[in-house]
Amino acid sequence: MSKGLKRLKKILHNEGLRFTSQREAVWNEIISSDDHREADEIYMAIRQKGVSVSRATVYRTIDVLLKNNFVRKLDVGVGPSKFEHKIDSHHHDHIICIHCGRIEEFMVDQIENLQDKVAEEYGFKLVRHIHQLFGLCENCQ
Amino acid sequence: MSKGLKRLKKILHNEGLRFTSQREAVWNEIISSDDHREADEIYMAIRQKGVSVSRATVYRTIDVLLKNNFVRKLDVGVGPSKFEHKIDSHHHDHIICIHCGRIEEFMVDQIENLQDKVAEEYGFKLVRHIHQLFGLCENCQ
DNA sequence: AACTTCTTTGAGACTCAATCTCAATAAGGA
DNA sequence: TCCTTATTGAGATTGAGTCTCAAAGAAGTT
Numbered sequence: 001m002s003k004g005l006k007r008l009k010k011i012l013h014n015e016g017l018r019f020t021s022q023r024e025a026v027w028n029e030i031i032s033s034d035d036h037r038e039a040d041e042i043y044m045a046i047r048q049k050g051v052s053v054s055r056a057t058v059y060r061t062i063d064v065l066l067k068n069n070f071v072r073k074l075d076v077g078v079g080p081s082k083f084e085h086k087i088d089s090h091h092h093d094h095i096i097c098i099h100c101g102r103i104e105e106f107m108v109d110q111i112e113n114l115q116d117k118v119a120e121e122y123g124f125k126l127v128r129h130i131h132q133l134f135g136l137c138e139n140c141q
Numbered sequence: 142m143s144k145g146l147k148r149l150k151k152i153l154h155n156e157g158l159r160f161t162s163q164r165e166a167v168w169n170e171i172i173s174s175d176d177h178r179e180a181d182e183i184y185m186a187i188r189q190k191g192v193s194v195s196r197a198t199v200y201r202t203i204d205v206l207l208k209n210n211f212v213r214k215l216d217v218g219v220g221p222s223k224f225e226h227k228i229d230s231h232h233h234d235h236i237i238c239i240h241c242g243r244i245e246e247f248m249v250d251q252i253e254n255l256q257d258k259v260a261e262e263y264g265f266k267l268v269r270h271i272h273q274l275f276g277l278c279e280n281c282q
Numbered sequence: 283a284a285c286t287t288c289t290t291t292g293a294g295a296c297t298c299a300a301t302c303t304c305a306a307t308a309a310g311g312a
Numbered sequence: 313t314c315c316t317t318a319t320t321g322a323g324a325t326t327g328a329g330t331c332t333c334a335a336a337g338a339a340g341t342t
Contacts, residue, residue: 018309018318039299054321059300075216077271080299095263106259111252115274118247122236123279130218132271133256138264159289159338180329195292200329221328 004031004087011068025051026061034089036074036082036103076103077134093131099140106133145172145228152209166192167202175230177215177223177244217244218275234272240281247274 008027012019029046037045043058062083065071074082076096082103091112092105111131119126149168153160170187178186184199203224206212215223217237223244232253233246252272260267 016318020309020319022320052321055299056301056322057320060319075218077216095259095265097265098268104263104265106263108255108259111255114249114252114255118236118249119274119276122245122247124236124238124245124274124276125282126274126276127239128275130271130273130275133260133265133267134269134271135260135265135267141266157289161290161338163291193292197293197330198291201290 004028007070007087011064011070015064015068017064021051022053022057023061023064025049025053026058027065030062030065030071030083031085031087034084036084036094038080038082040080042083074103075130076101076132093133095133095135097137097140098134099136102137102139104137145169148211148228152205152211156205156209158205162192163194163198164202164205166190166194167199168206171203171206171212171224172226172228175225177225177235179221179223181221183224215244216271217242217273234274236274236276238278238281239275240277243278243280245278 004027005024008024009019011017012023017023025046026042029042029049039058039062040055042062043053043055046053046058062071065085066073070086072084072086074084074094076082077098090107092107093111095104095106096102115129115131116126145168146165149165150160153164158164166187167183170183170190180199180203181196183203184194184196187194187199203212206226207214211227213225213227215225215235217223231248233248234252236245236247237243256270256272257267
């Protein structure tokens with residue numbers, strides 16, 4: 001059994017959930033790509049491969065993965081949310097082209113530290129953050 | 142005529158739009174509060190005051206104000222977007238309690254500068270950004 | 283003021299991502 | 313294998329936001 005599958009089983013076990021072929025298919029599809037994809041793209045990709053699954057199950061499985069921090073949800077401000085797996089991937093934020101939709105990832109330690117400081121100042125216990133830069137990429141200016 | 146009303150007329154003129162009582166009412170309602178309110182709250186507040194306006198017009202007017210940078214849209218991750226006016230208000234980002242919904246504003250020059258640097262690195266011309274910290278406020282921990 | 287043109291409004295239909303329903307199915311422990 | 317309980321899926325539903333289009337109204341022109 002692959003390392004990834006073991007992780008999925010562990011997550012499901014921790015949540016008291018059952019291991020099903022649908023959940024396995026969603027998991028496999030999500031970890032198979034480093035793209036930022038919407039739920040429907042993931043759903044279609046699974047069906048393309050001949051596995052039977054419903055949209056509802058895709059959304060439900062993504063919710064479980066989100067809750068367990070194996071998937072990151074990305075609201076790009078227009079249209080449906082996008083998702084990316086977090087396996088072997090360190091934290092990063094996004095810079096998004098408002099014209100062509102291109103998404104690049106960035107990570108600046110100093111910003112992360114300043115965020116922590118802000119949270120502390122306001123007495124907040126930080127859980128997550130959204131940091132997205134919107135603009136025009138070099139091809140769209 | 143108030144300074145605010147003059148501004149509204151200027152915006153409308155610049156966009157080639159007409160000055161109407163509905164647009165005036167939406168504008169007045171928005172600048173009358175420093176809260177972060179959703180479109181429907183603004184709509185209800187206007188009607189409460191006896192002014193007749195439709196939801197569609199509230200959304201349409203907010204769009205005009207957004208486009209002209211007199212209103213900031215705030216997606217808090219759950220439920221409808223919230224709006225706040227930007228009159229006499231400098232730029233800021235938000236730290237949001239995921240339990241009670243409390244919203245505080247913060248602004249760190251250093252973060253803003255680092256963002257500009259990131260955009261430059263990636264060849265992006267920055268248009269706007271979203272920076273939201275989610276966590277538990279002191280009362281909800 | 284009256285006329286004309288063209289924008290705006292509003293009630294309600296519509297969109298669409300996401301969630302919910304509930305009967306049928308399947309996981310997994312005994 | 314049986315039994316209990318979670319899961320699935322087709323389709324209904326939700327809800328924020330947008331669109332439609334006939335009627336109302338703004339603002340320029342005479």
